[in-house]
Amino acid sequence: MNVNEICNRLERLERENRWMKRAGLAVVGVALAVALIGAAMPEEIPRMIEARAFQVLDNNGRVRVAMTSDGIDYRDEQSLRATMSAFGYHYFDENGVKRAAVGVVELVDEKTKQESRYPAGVALFDEDGDVIWMAPQEGKRRPVRRDNAS
Numbered sequence: 001m002n003v004n005e006i007c008n009r010l011e012r013l014e015r016e017n018r019w020m021k022r023a024g025l026a027v028v029g030v031a032l033a034v035a036l037i038g039a040a041m042p043e044e045i046p047r048m049i050e051a052r053a054f055q056v057l058d059n060n061g062r063v064r065v066a067m068t069s070d071g072i073d074y075r076d077e078q079s080l081r082a083t084m085s086a087f088g089y090h091y092f093d094e095n096g097v098k099r100a101a102v103g104v105v106e107l108v109d110e111k112t113k114q115e116s117r118y119p120a121g122v123a124l125f126d127e128d129g130d131v132i133w134m135a136p137q138e139g140k141r142r143p144v145r146r147d148n149a150s
């Protein structure tokens with residue numbers, strides 16, 4: 001072998017070596033990209049989530065919203081502010097006094113302590129919880145009565 005053949009052979013080996021290094025680097029890059037994409041992919045979304053209740057907490061750990069099988073309660077920093085249930089929507093003031101009801105309206109006769117439920121209506125209450133407006137009017141509807149023992 002003469003010097004020219006050795007130089008040509010050496011150049012060819014160096015070219016192949018550079019090509020192999022680039023190919024190896026490309027394979028490592030693709031493998032790394034696949035691994036990173038796989039890590040970033042979300043896990044499978046469950047078909048169903050089961051729980052007895054859900055709660056949303058504020059930054060101080062206080063319950064602001066609670067969802068149970070009975071309904072959904074909304075709270076501010078001090079008290080219950082609204083409820084939503086099968087009976088309708090009920091809104092409360094900052095002292096916890098019911099101020100409005102949409103849906104089933106429950107009224108209690110203070111003298112007899114008899115409770116009456118009006119199945120479909122709207123009522124507004126004052127700061128003492130007394131009805132100040134109701135639709136339809138109390139005389140134009142038939143209450144569903146029940147005693148306190150039930």
